Amino acid sequence: MSPEPSAPTPGPVLEAHGLSLGYGRAPIVHEVDLRVRPGALTVLVGANASGKSTLVRGLARLLNPQAGSVTLDGENLSRLPSREVARTIGVLPQTPVAPDGIRVGDLVAHGRYPHQSFFRGHRSDDDEVVAAALEATDAGSLVDRRVDELSGGQRQRVWIAMALAQQPEILLLDEPTSALDVAHQVEVLEVLRGEVSRGRTVVLVIHDLTLAARYADDLVVMAGGRIVARGEPVTTLTEEVVEHAFGVRARLLEDPDTGRPVVLPRSSRQPTDARGAQSRT
Amino acid sequence: MTATAPTLPTPAPQDPTPRVREELVALRRRIARRATLVALVLVLVLLGLSLTALTVGSATVGPLEVIGALTGAEGTTSFVVLGLRLPRLALGLVVGAALGLAGALLQAVVRNPLASPDIVGLTGGASAAAVLAIAAGATGAAVDSAALLGALVAATLVFVLSGRGVTGTRFVVIGVAVAFLANGFLGYALTRASLTGARSAFFWLVGSVGSAPWGDVLRVGATLTVVALVLLLARRRLSALALDDDTARALGAHPVATRVVAILLSSVLAAVAVAVAGPIAFVAFVSGPIARRLRGSGPALATATLVGATVVVAADLVGQHLVPGTLQPPVGLITGALGAPFLIWLLVRGERRKESPA
Numbered sequence: 001m002s003p004e005p006s007a008p009t010p011g012p013v014l015e016a017h018g019l020s021l022g023y024g025r026a027p028i029v030h031e032v033d034l035r036v037r038p039g040a041l042t043v044l045v046g047a048n049a050s051g052k053s054t055l056v057r058g059l060a061r062l063l064n065p066q067a068g069s070v071t072l073d074g075e076n077l078s079r080l081p082s083r084e085v086a087r088t089i090g091v092l093p094q095t096p097v098a099p100d101g102i103r104v105g106d107l108v109a110h111g112r113y114p115h116q117s118f119f120r121g122h123r124s125d126d127d128e129v130v131a132a133a134l135e136a137t138d139a140g141s142l143v144d145r146r147v148d149e150l151s152g153g154q155r156q157r158v159w160i161a162m163a164l165a166q167q168p169e170i171l172l173l174d175e176p177t178s179a180l181d182v183a184h185q186v187e188v189l190e191v192l193r194g195e196v197s198r199g200r201t202v203v204l205v206i207h208d209l210t211l212a213a214r215y216a217d218d219l220v221v222m223a224g225g226r227i228v229a230r231g232e233p234v235t236t237l238t239e240e241v242v243e244h245a246f247g248v249r250a251r252l253l254e255d256p257d258t259g260r261p262v263v264l265p266r267s268s269r270q271p272t273d274a275r276g277a278q279s280r281t
Numbered sequence: 282m283t284a285t286a287p288t289l290p291t292p293a294p295q296d297p298t299p300r301v302r303e304e305l306v307a308l309r310r311r312i313a314r315r316a317t318l319v320a321l322v323l324v325l326v327l328l329g330l331s332l333t334a335l336t337v338g339s340a341t342v343g344p345l346e347v348i349g350a351l352t353g354a355e356g357t358t359s360f361v362v363l364g365l366r367l368p369r370l371a372l373g374l375v376v377g378a379a380l381g382l383a384g385a386l387l388q389a390v391v392r393n394p395l396a397s398p399d400i401v402g403l404t405g406g407a408s409a410a411a412v413l414a415i416a417a418g419a420t421g422a423a424v425d426s427a428a429l430l431g432a433l434v435a436a437t438l439v440f441v442l443s444g445r446g447v448t449g450t451r452f453v454v455i456g457v458a459v460a461f462l463a464n465g466f467l468g469y470a471l472t473r474a475s476l477t478g479a480r481s482a483f484f485w486l487v488g489s490v491g492s493a494p495w496g497d498v499l500r501v502g503a504t505l506t507v508v509a510l511v512l513l514l515a516r517r518r519l520s521a522l523a524l525d526d527d528t529a530r531a532l533g534a535h536p537v538a539t540r541v542v543a544i545l546l547s548s549v550l551a552a553v554a555v556a557v558a559g560p561i562a563f564v565a566f567v568s569g570p571i572a573r574r575l576r577g578s579g580p581a582l583a584t585a586t587l588v589g590a591t592v593v594v595a596a597d598l599v600g601q602h603l604v605p606g607t608l609q610p611p612v613g614l615i616t617g618a619l620g621a622p623f624l625i626w627l628l629v630r631g632e633r634r635k636e637s638p639a
Contacts, residue, residue: 062527086533093527097392101578102523105308113521114533118514122309131301143304166532 011038011169011201012088014059018068021051021058027066028054030225036170041196042203043212046222047246052205053094055222056174059203060091086114090168092159094175098147104158105143108134111165133164137191153184160191171195173204177211189215209263213237214255221245237261312577316584319575323587327374330594334370335362337602372493373594373612375501376558381589382509382582383550384565385572389580390522390543392448397566398432398551401456404565405463406435407555412467412482416474425500425556432552435459436544447540448526485559489611490597497557504553505586508546512582519543523580561613563620564592592616 014036021029029051036042036059044052057063059070061077070077077085090111098107111133112126134140137157142150147158156176163171173192177185185208192202193215206212212219213233221229221236223245229236242250242263249266335347342350342358350362384397398404410431414424439459443452467486471479512519521534522543529536551565571592572585596615604610 057527060531062530082530082535083533086531089531091527091531093525093531095525096528097525099523099578100573103308103312103578105305106312106578109305109309110521110524110532113517116517118517124306127302127305130305131298134301135298140298140301143301143308163531 011199012073013038013071014089014170014201014203015071016055016059016068017071019055019058019065019070020067021054021063022066023063028225029058031068032225032227034059034220034227034230036201036203037218038201039196039199040201040217041192041215042201042218042220043216044203044205044220044222045207045209045212045245050222050245051225052222053174054225056091056172056203056205057093060089060172061085062091062093083114086166086168088169090163090166090171092163092171092173092176094178096159098155100148102147103143104134104139104145104147104150105130107147108139108158108162108165111162114166129167130161130165133161134158136164136194137161138187151184152179153181153187156180156184156188157191160188164195168200170201170203173202175205175207177206177208185211209237209242209250210261213260213263214258233260237263316576316581319584320587323584323591327587327591327594330591330598331370331374334373334594334598335366337598338366368493368495368498369490369597370594371495371498372501372558373490373597374590375498375505376490376554376561377564377590377593378586379501379505379550379554379589380561380564380593381568381572382505382512382586383547383554384567384589385569385580385582385585386512386543386550387547387565388569389519389582390540390547391452392523392525393450393453394570395453396456397569398547399560399563399565400460401439401453402435402459402461402463403432403439403456403548403551404555404560405460405467406431406433406438407552408486408560409463409466409470410434411556412474412486413470415482415485416470416478418478421496425553428556429549429552431463432548432555433545435463436548440541440544484611487559487611487613489613490558490561490593491609491611501553501557504550508550509586511546515539515542519580519582559611559613561593562617563624564589564616567620567623568592 016032016034019029019032019034020027028049032055034055044055046052054063058065061070061082064078072080072085072088108130109122109126112122112130115126116122131140134143137160139154139157139161142154142158147155150158156179160173160176163173171192176192177188180188189211192204196202196217216233219229219231219233219236220227221241228245229241237252239250239252242248242252251264251266253262253264254260255262332344332347336342336344338361340361342362346358347362350359380398384399387396387398387401387403388394407428408431411424411428414427419427439452439456440447442455446452471482474482518534518539521529521532522536522539524532526536554561568585568589569581571588572581573579575581575588576584593612593616596619597612600610600612600615604615
């Protein structure tokens with residue numbers, strides 16, 4: 001279990017420049033600048049409707065910018081061919097839907113889509129990559145199982161395996177742990193931590209602040225569609241930041257094992273800036 | 282111990298287990314084998330039904346005589362087989378196949394088993410336009426064109442109005458509304474038609490493969506072949522559509538564009554089939570679910586095509602020979618009578634499955 005045996009070449013750089021995103025006329029994400037740290041695990045946290053899922057969708061080019069841009073190594077993401085993007089950026093949406101009755105092996109093989117074409121069908125090295133992806137997420141024993149019969153944790157690992165089968169250098173995940181109990185949350189986060197130690201760049205949205213602080217290299221706190229704090233969890237997550245972003249008083253303790261902050265919510269509080277900003281949008 | 286390559290991507294290169302790979306290969310083989318087996322069985326069933334259709338009737342013809350007629354022998358037997366029974370059988374085959382494919386395709390691309398051309402108003406639109414044309418005295422290609430136009434108008438309406446809800450309930454609800462709208466037009470057209478016009482329109486409306494000029498068979502067959510080829514070429518794109526749109530786009534696919542083309546193809550198929558045989562009830566709707574059940578998963582388009590053909594030919598046989606009375610009911614009545622209970626069974630079974638996790 002030696003952490004990070006090799007330091008691979010830094011991956012591609014995903015950046016948001018003055019990025020505004022939304023579905024209607026009023027933007028949900030306002031002029032966000034963000035440079036995703038290559039080879040690190042970035043965690044986005046924020047209250048409901050703070051724009052973190054929308055930001056992930058924007059970074060994943062599932063949502064076109066209303067203003068500003070997203071760039072990959074300096075190139076505008078929306079101008080790159082979608083297959084090329086899919087070979088660099090893997091995305092796990094919040095609620096992916098598997099076809100009825102599909103088996104795990106079949107589903108994960110869909111991850112090879114951007115590497116295949118009309119002339120290049122399924123090849124045996126595709127099996128190798130799919131097998132490796134299943135192994136990496138500890139889902140190697142599930143190949144034959146039907147996806148709709150899996151437990152929540154298993155299913156989430158299978159979806160992550162599908163994204164890994166794309167062989168993306170950057171992996172974006174929107175709330176991959178929301179529906180899971182604490183053991184399965186940790187399991188999924190450990191899988192992602194493992195991918196980061198192999199040199200992948202991972203960005204994810206999670207709700208549990210303590211887990212976010214424990215697993216993040218880079219913590220991004222959002223409120224009202226803007227980034228309000230960002231950096232190492234220890235320095236970024238403060239009682240003021242939690243109160244500002246979530247509108248809840250909290251005590252922060254230090255985890256005796258990791259030194260990372262542990263968040264203990266105390267009581268909710270009347271709306272101030274953060275909530276006010278949201279209700280206006 | 283091998284050093285990890287500096288360039289990424291292969292996940293977990295330090296621990297390649299051949300077992301998982303073998304299981305993947307075995308899984309793919311099993312899926313392919315099942316597809317072949319199902320296709321083989323359906324083709325055999327179709328052959329059996331075809332032989333029955335050619336031999337059984339008011340004048341029973343032996344299988345050997347049928348083969349003789351098919352290979353060019355002359356005589357009255359040949360007339361019965363080649364002139365009467367074969368065209369009817371051929372039309373049943375192509376119309377059923379076209380409806381089965383049209384239904385399964387639409388259900389697959391909007392990911393909703395209720396979204397078949399007959400439920401979301403595509404066949405309704407085609408029927409209304411065709412009846413308007415028939416009542417106005419049109420025949421042949423004019424009826425075809427009218428049906429095609431009607432189906433495309435209905436498809437456009439449903440697609441545009443359902444907007445982002447194209448893969449949800451919204452598509453079906455709007456489709457049902459469009460179907461009712463088409464029905465209104467149809468009723469209006471019937472009331473305006475002459476008595477003979479209304480009568481022929483009525484028989485057409487129930488759906489029948491009884492009168493079958495070879496031109497009709499060829500038109501439907503050619504359309505079916507072209508659409509099937511296009512789908513075969515695009516099968517990778519279709520397979521990505523089996524996932525939700527976000528996931529499909531994350532994989533680099535273009536779900537919306539693919540869906541628009543697929544809906545168009547489904548409308549064309551349904552319209553052509555409806556134009557020559559009338560809106561044969563429920564075939565487009567049931568073929569997909571039956572095919573998916575036979576295959577275990579997937580859109581199973583090829584299987585649905587065969588299922589559609591089987592259902593129509595079988596229903597036509599039942600209508601011709603097993604229903605008592607002098608007037609043979611047209612095939613559309615039989616498929617409707619069988620399709621409705623099947624729908625109910627499907628829904629009840631689906632509910633039960635959800636309640637008890639197997």
